Amino acid sequence: xxxxxxxxxxxxxxxxxxxxxxxxxxxxxxxxxxxxxxxxxxxxxxxxxxxxxxxxxxxxxxxxxxxxxxxxxxxxxxxxxxxxxxxxxxxxxxxxxxxxxxxxxxxxxxxxxxxxxxxxxxxxxxxxxxxxxxxxxxxxxxxxxxxxxxxxxxxxxxxxxxxxxxxxxxxxxxxxxxxxxxxxxxxxxxxxxxxxxxxxxxxxxxxxxxxxxxxxxxxxxxxxxxxxxxxxxxxxxxxxxxxxxxxxxxxxxxxxxxxxxxxxxxxxxxxxxxxxxxxxxxxxxxxxxxxxxxxxxxxxxxxxxxxxxxxxxxxxxxxxxxxxxxxxxxxxxx
Numbered sequence: 001x002x003x004x005x006x007x008x009x010x011x012x013x014x015x016x017x018x019x020x021x022x023x024x025x026x027x028x029x030x031x032x033x034x035x036x037x038x039x040x041x042x043x044x045x046x047x048x049x050x051x052x053x054x055x056x057x058x059x060x061x062x063x064x065x066x067x068x069x070x071x072x073x074x075x076x077x078x079x080x081x082x083x084x085x086x087x088x089x090x091x092x093x094x095x096x097x098x099x100x101x102x103x104x105x106x107x108x109x110x111x112x113x114x115x116x117x118x119x120x121x122x123x124x125x126x127x128x129x130x131x132x133x134x135x136x137x138x139x140x141x142x143x144x145x146x147x148x149x150x151x152x153x154x155x156x157x158x159x160x161x162x163x164x165x166x167x168x169x170x171x172x173x174x175x176x177x178x179x180x181x182x183x184x185x186x187x188x189x190x191x192x193x194x195x196x197x198x199x200x201x202x203x204x205x206x207x208x209x210x211x212x213x214x215x216x217x218x219x220x221x222x223x224x225x226x227x228x229x230x231x232x233x234x235x236x237x238x239x240x241x242x243x244x245x246x247x248x249x250x251x252x253x254x255x256x257x258x259x260x261x262x263x264x265x266x267x268x269x270x271x272x273x274x275x276x277x278x279x280x281x282x283x284x285x286x287x288x289x290x291x292x293x294x295x296x297x298x299x300x301x302x303x304x305x306x307x308x309x310x311x312x313x314x315x316x317x318x319x320x321x322x323x324x325x326x327x328x329x330x331x332x333x334x
Contacts, residue, residue, distance in 0.1 A: 002035040
């Protein structure tokens with residue numbers, strides 16, 4: 001029997017190549033060997049969003065990208081977090097056994113609190129408890145993470161372990177599946193690729209838009225003139241050639257070092273590589289986008305399948321805790 005994987009991502013809208021290289025490709029490959037559950041965690045997004053006007057559109061666009069990239073609703077359960085109310089209920093129950101000190105020590109909480117001092121909300125503090133609820137509600141055994149995310153998963157394991165100690169064996173302790181998530185530096189050459197920093201290239205961009213975005217990228221800071229030899233080891237654009245022009249890396253390296261090509265040439269080659277690699281994705285996305293009900297149907301089926309698991313887990317949790325079962329109305333008012 002296949003082990004169950006759970007992973008979730010916040011709805012940021014159309015995905016960029018950093019999302020693709022760092023997570024989406026891995027999601028797709030895991031479908032072959034695991035029972036996968038992938039969730040767009042829109043409730044998590046509320047901890048930092050103050051304007052939710054684009055939240056629905058962002059959720060739709062993100063799922064469209066996932067499907068076009070190869071996530072298969074026949075192989076994986078795909079759904080939106082807020083469509084399963086059981087996760088909020090389990091979050092509340094888990095919060096009763098989670099020491100506040102554990103949450104206040106989480107580095108990401110401190111970082112977010114510094115970034116938004118005007119909006120240090122309860123959801124920000126309780127984020128790890130909701131994350132734990134996301135995972136254990138489906139009794140996931142495996143969570144794909146990079147090394148930087150191990151502390152977050154360890155806290156989820158501690159919460160599950162504490163619940164099991166108090167109320168009896170209920171949840172498997174989720175194990176990390178370490179993945180090589182490449183840190184994709186953005187077009188500024190400094191920060192990771194992110195919409196927040198406006199240094200990204202969308203997967204669904206047109207070839208013309210892709211070329212335009214790539215041309216804004218920072219390259220070798222020491223190369224001032226076309227005739228100067230380049231230093232590919234310090235050039236962010238060169239790193240991306242490994243993913244989008246893997247067969248030409250040696251050639252590009254040699255020509256860069258000898259000034260056989262300039263930075264504009266290098267960027268043009270990268271844009272061509274990106275457009276070639278992503279052409280099948282963009283074609284599939286265009287087809288799916290012309291089926292307006294398709295994403296809705298996928299999410300509806302995903303919710304149905306996810307809720308079957310969620311209801312069973314929550315019923316078991318309440319019984320373990322000792323909560324009184326809700327009586328049927330006819331038994332109450334007879």
